[in-house]
Amino acid sequence: MKKISTFLFAVAMAFALAGCSKEPVKLEAVMKENGSVHKDNAFDFKTVEEQRAQGRSNAETSAVMYQQQNPRIQGWDTIVKADTTHSSTCPQGDGWAEVVYMYVERDAGKPKNTSIEKATVMCSTVSTDQGCVMVSPVDNWSKHPAKAQDSKCASTLDVPFPLPKVAGSK
16 A cells, blocks of 8 residues: 555656646757747747847848848948747747948037938848848839738748848847
């Protein structure tokens, strides 16, 4: 009888400890299926911020390459925004970030700008080969296949997790 009660106690403790340690769900498998995980399995803030920073760095690299190929915007200032889809349930995002190129003219010694020109592109957060696509002043983005995925969590089959560091990015 003592052996049976010891065995039952050991089994009960094993179940109790298993509930406490909560083995992590294979998030990669879930993310491949539908792109995001449930809030109960969400990634921590640090992971999301690391992915957001890598995505911005990758988009900036693509933006620099795009700017070098386009004489109209060479020498303009660049503002790289983050992929707005990054979250604790979608750390890889949708794979695209907005970049704004700006050219500002100002009279010497005057605080007010005399003119501002802008050009906006969407740049890949994953691949320099995907590069950037013009949004304005010429809208090529609305015709681009990736536009349909914009603002939706991408499957990790399309946007890997963790985001790779593309050549030339920080």
